[in-house]
Amino acid sequence: MSTPALAALPIRRLTPRDLRACADLSEDRGWPREEHKWGLLLAAGKGYGIDDPEGGLVTACVVTEYGSSYRPDLCAVGMVLVAERHARQGVGRRLMRHVVAESGTTPLTLYATPYGRPLYEELGFKAIGSSEMVRGHFTAGGPSPTVSTRPATGEDLATLVRLDEEVFGADRTHMITRLPAFADQLRVAEEKGRIIGYAAAWPNMDTHVLGPLVARDAETAKALVASLAAHTDRPLRTDVDVRHEGLLTWLKERGLASVGVNAVMTYGIPDLPGDWTRRFAPLTVAAG
Numbered sequence: 661m662s663t664p665a666l667a668a669l670p671i672r673r674l675t676p677r678d679l680r681a682c683a684d685l686s687e688d689r690g691w692p693r694e695e696h697k698w699g700l701l702l703a704a705g706k707g708y709g710i711d712d713p714e715g716g717l718v719t720a721c722v723v724t725e726y727g728s729s730y731r732p733d734l735c736a737v738g739m740v741l742v743a744e745r746h747a748r749q750g751v752g753r754r755l756m757r758h759v760v761a762e763s764g765t766t767p768l769t770l771y772a773t774p775y776g777r778p779l780y781e782e783l784g785f786k787a788i789g790s791s792e793m794v795r796g797h798f799t800a801g802g803p804s805p806t807v808s809t810r811p812a813t814g815e816d817l818a819t820l821v822r823l824d825e826e827v828f829g830a831d832r833t834h835m836i837t838r839l840p841a842f843a844d845q846l847r848v849a850e851e852k853g854r855i856i857g858y859a860a861a862w863p864n865m866d867t868h869v870l871g872p873l874v875a876r877d878a879e880t881a882k883a884l885v886a887s888l889a890a891h892t893d894r895p896l897r898t899d900v901d902v903r904h905e906g907l908l909t910w911l912k913e914r915g916l917a918s919v920g921v922n923a924v925m926t927y928g929i930p931d932l933p934g935d936w937t938r939r940f941a942p943l944t945v946a947a948g
Contacts, residue, residue: 666718666749671758674707674720682707685717685741692865700842701739701946704834708755708762718743719751723759724947725766726830733830734933735763737770738946752776756783760927767928771899771945777923785925788932791945792908794916795867795897798889801914805883812846812858819855820848827874829933835943844868845888849880859884860943861892870898873941878906881940885911898941907940 674682679702683693701707705724712718721740727733737759742752760768760783771791772780781787812820821836839846843860845868850856857875861868870888875881881904889896896916900908901924912918922945926932942948 666746666751667754669710669713669718671708671710671755674702674709674722676702678702678707678709678717678720681717682709682720682739685720685743686739688716688743689741691741694864696842696863697944697946698739700835700838701944704838705736705947708759710751710755712743712746716743718746719755721755721759722946723763724835726828726832726948728831732766734929734948735766735768736946736948737768738944738948740770740776753779753783756780760784763928765928767926769924769926769932769948771922771942771948772925773920773922777925780925783927785927786930787923787925788930789924789936790902790921791899791924791942792902792921793897793899793919793945794908794911795919796895796916798885798896798911799915800886800890805879805886807849807851807856807880807883809847809849809883809887812840812848814840816848816855816858820858823855823858824872824874827935827938829935835947839943845891847884847887849875849884851876856880857884857938859888859941861888861896863894864897866894867897868892868894869944870896871941872939872943873898873900874938875940876938878904878910878940881907882910899945900941901936901939903936904940 701722709720710718725732843862
């Protein structure tokens, strides 16, 4: 297909019916299919894509809005993919320009791989931090965390939504209330009957992804990680803000190894809202 014809193809909104095509696109680029994650993102966020006349998708991405549905406070961009046969023809740039235009005055954020970062910088995104992905089988050892944890219940959800908004800096009710069905585990940390943190472990291919991970401090975060790890035999994977050096060191001492570092980038704001000191890991880098 020639570049002019490709440039003329319309960008449309994706729906949950496009899940298989999105997973096929992931596989085409050598990524895991991640159908479980795609399902969440397409249900809770806005997908954008271009149909390939020969079948499947030329490109796709998902934008997850946080805050008021009428006037979002923040949009997270993720899963920006272009089919291998259409790579390096400006399709990804066109899709991202569309996303920026659609967002209007709403700030944007995303996690950028070293490969994708130059494009985002060209579009005006600024790097404001980094996140390190670690993966591996968790091995218990050393002093046990002293913070108490337990499985979350339905009665905890309202508290988790409030805590999450305080830490994240925007209302994520539509994501947090989906966690009980999306995740295999959802646990809270408590002190004197008060919830001081929470974390989820959700299935992604052969791993369990730990996120979101919200905690009062590093010891609380460790307690939540250890409690989730104790109830799975799968390798764990998580993306930790590199400023949380103590947690990253602890995870590596317990069997997780560094996979890579992504840049955290924003558009339209100088930094992310909320309290980074209690925000240890995102739900997924595709949704912030």
